[in-house]
Amino acid sequence: MNFEEKDFSAGEVILIDKPKEWTSFDVVKKLRYLLKIKKIGHAGTLDPLATGLLILCTGKKTKSIESYQAQEKEYTGSMVIGKKTASHDLETEIEHVAEIDHISEEQILELTNKFTGVISQIPPQHSAIKVDGRRVYKSARKGKEVKIDPRDVTVSEFEITGINLPEIDFRIVCSKGTYIRSLVRDFGEELGVGAYMSSLRRTRIGEFKIEDAHQLDEYVQAYSNYISEVIDKNNTEEA
Structure with a gap:
């Protein structure tokens, strides 16, 4: 996961393998807090007891949500x-x-x-x-x-x-x-x-497959590690 190339405010598509007993909106809230971004939504609800592919869109990519929802x-x-x-x-x-x-x-x-x-x-x-x-x-x-x-x-x-x-x-x-x-x-x-x-x-x-999705906990941990590395780097440069 290369977060350096990501611009969540401008717009990104995130594929998550939704865990069992999480609502689709639970995942949205988790990533909204993690990424510190308000504009984020999902393209198709999964029931809490279901698992699998959940497409999340941030920033300007939220305009594509309906087109993703309409796909097979x-x-x-x-x-x-x-x-x-x-x-x-x-x-x-x-x-x-x-x-x-x-x-x-x-x-x-x-x-x-x-x-x-x-x-x-x-x-x-x-x-x-x-x-x-x-x-x-x-x-x-x-x-x-x-x-x-x-x-x-x-x-x-x-x-x-x-x-x-x-x-x-x-x-x-x-x-x-x-x-x-x-x-x-x-x-x-x-x-x-x-x-x-x-x-x-x-x-x-559509063309998005579960094999390309991230486990939620792994995605959260990877992004948290990335932010910690950025903070450490900035602190080192300021020292």
Whole structure:
């Protein structure tokens, strides 16, 4: 990481591998404090329990956020069938259990075809979208259900990468606005047994890949070391 060539005020793009249990805005706040810069934002929210690629833009590069958000995304993850939660992931407790002995691998593989192409889905109640100017997850956490209209999204690839029931591993390539938790929920409903998402990792946004992202703690440590070296150098020159 060569920070000497960086000008965060003028505008930089930073790729971070978001840690589990951090919100996307937690990462923004951390880097805002670290870099001592006010103008910084991210190009696409990841749920707290998800990990993976988070694009952050500083300075004038924040004007590019919408263009990054609009790009195709790739995810890998896992779902557990035969069980449901209100949030469709592990943010909330399991509230439904069904038998899955009758579910075959052939059924699972065939069903992916129904969720490929242009599909209609309703975002989760536990999500960051706004309805009437309010984040719907805030109402969901108070036990209030908000009416959310269905929306069309595009799933260009839906690959089952492993089956070890009740867990199913997958890889999905999709358009902006696709909720993987909603897809998992609907997949479970089509199987007739329910499902929740047990893990999720964003591996690509457009041409940006997770392999090129920095671990947050390593990035913070490297920048802190760089600043310390700059301070030491300046003190030496002034002496």
